[in-house]
Amino acid sequence: MDEIYGHLVTLTGFTDEDNTVLKKHKDQTQSWGDEIVQDFYDTLFGYSSTSEVFRKGERPDREETLRNWYFEVTSGELPKDFWNHQWFVGLVHIKRKVSNPYMFGMMSRVQQLFLGKCLQEFPLDQVEEIFGAFKRLTDVIAGLIAEGYFINYVEAMVHVGGLNVELVDRMMHIEIENMLEKHSK
Numbered sequence: 001m002d003e004i005y006g007h008l009v010t011l012t013g014f015t016d017e018d019n020t021v022l023k024k025h026k027d028q029t030q031s032w033g034d035e036i037v038q039d040f041y042d043t044l045f046g047y048s049s050t051s052e053v054f055r056k057g058e059r060p061d062r063e064e065t066l067r068n069w070y071f072e073v074t075s076g077e078l079p080k081d082f083w084n085h086q087w088f089v090g091l092v093h094i095k096r097k098v099s100n101p102y103m104f105g106m107m108s109r110v111q112q113l114f115l116g117k118c119l120q121e122f123p124l125d126q127v128e129e130i131f132g133a134f135k136r137l138t139d140v141i142a143g144l145i146a147e148g149y150f151i152n153y154v155e156a157m158v159h160v161g162g163l164n165v166e167l168v169d170r171m172m173h174i175e176i177e178n179m180l181e182k183h184s185k
């Protein structure tokens with residue numbers, strides 16, 4: 001997890017300064033929480049593929065989870081275990097069949113809502129700084145959830161099959177070569 005987090009931080013350019021910016025404006029950005037949560041679940045419940053993921057009566061709990069997440073992200077003071085927890089979300093999503101296209105689609109929507117709000121409520125010269133901070137942070141999160149999903153999925157498969165990781169790696173390499181060859185024909 002740490003190595004993957006490191007790659008994402010370096011490549012997105014996320015820094016502590018982003019948390020400082022978010023902390024400075026949290027009163028304003030957190031006042032958008034209810035609207036963002038409402039839009040998020042209206043979208044998911046309004047689309048048959050994603051509404052199937054949820055159990056009957058689950059919406060209030062899910063709204064609470066997302067509200068807490070949004071408040072943590074915009075607080076500028078991430079809890080100590082925050083990054084490990086984002087990795088763990090990938091594992092929870094596997095269990096509940098929340099695929100990465102669903103997660104990425106909704107992360108994009110949250111980012112667009114946040115940008116729209118910034119443009120409405122902040123002077124234009126502050127928008128790039130505030131939205132940029134939120135975008136970098138939430139992109140690192142999306143990367144961790146997606147990779148947490150992928151790595152945990154593969155690890156579970158390797159364990160279930162009683163397989164040897166290095167052997168699977170070598171066999172995968174050969175299979176990928178075959179697939180690439182087929183594709184180029």
Ligand code: HEM
Pocket residue numbers: 044050053054065069088089092093096098102103104106107110
């Ligand atoms: C912006 C993208 C998303 C973020 C940041 C996010 C975040 C989270 C978090 C923090 C949890 C709680 C993990 C835990 O501590 O137990 C969670 C669980 C869950 N999420 Fe997501 N999620 C996202 C997208 C989605 C989407 C698109 C769906 C549905 C299509 C979804 C459905 C669920 C469900 C069903 C749970 C499991 C709750 C449980 O069984 O305890 N999430 N997610």
